[in-house]
Amino acid sequence: MSTTLSFSFHQRPFVPYAHDYLHGEREPWHQHDCAQLLHILSGVVRVDTPEGSWVVPPGRGVWLPAGTQHALRITGNVAARTLFIDPLARADLPASCQIVQITPLLRELIVAAFSLPENYAPGSRDERIYELVLDEIRGMQALPFYLPEPHSETLKKLCQQIRDTIAEPWSSAQAAAFINMSEKTLSRHFQRQTALTFGEWVRRARLMEALVRLAQGHSVLRVALDLGYGSHSAFTAMFRRVMGVSPSDYFR
Structure with missing residues (x-):
């Protein structure tokens, strides 16, 4: 309430x-x-x-x-x-x-x-x-630090599962199978309800989780690996592309 x-x-x-x-x-x-x-x-x-x-x-x-x-x-x-x-x-x-x-x-x-x-x-x-x-x-x-919530219970269930297993390499095919839906239908409903593609939503969810973990004092390498990035440099490149600076520079 x-x-x-x-x-x-x-x-x-x-x-x-x-x-x-x-x-x-x-x-x-x-x-x-x-x-x-x-x-x-x-x-x-x-x-x-x-x-x-x-x-x-x-x-x-x-x-x-x-x-x-x-x-x-x-x-x-x-x-x-x-x-x-x-x-x-x-x-x-x-x-x-x-x-x-x-x-x-x-x-x-x-x-x-x-x-x-x-x-x-x-x-x-x-x-x-x-x-x-x-x-x-x-x-x-x-x-762009907003993670929209879909309206349908099916997509809400999917999004919560992604948050709970954020390091998994969530593809649209894997997501569609998780909720027994075709990739095409998933893509259409996801775009309509969140105004983001499925891939964009996952990347933004990882960025938001990264901001929280970096603020807790976790190292950049640990955050990169925990969020499913293959290397420190791949994570830093994503972070710099969105934030304009590297993670270490941003939180210095």
């Missing part, structure tokens, strides 16, 4: 909130009557929603529109900085959940938000900072 949490904004468009989590902590299913930007400074947070899962690496953020049911799973010691945003603050705030790039400017603005007064004069510096934060949120770049 989901709990709804409320915030009082008064004059200001958002409320900043800082919270640190310990490894292994969880937040049960809940929702807010406002939008939420959760910025992760360290560790990794997995955000589950009815539509799928998001993994938030350090230095990135997750955007949750008002009313989004979600639960959190914490890996590593997580330092989180959150903005709870009045959904009426802007008409063009992002309308869907997404992992987002936090620009250096937005990162510093989030820090500055903690010293802003609750009440401020129109046209003042404080008002301009509040408005600039909203401008930066509106222009955030979405990142």
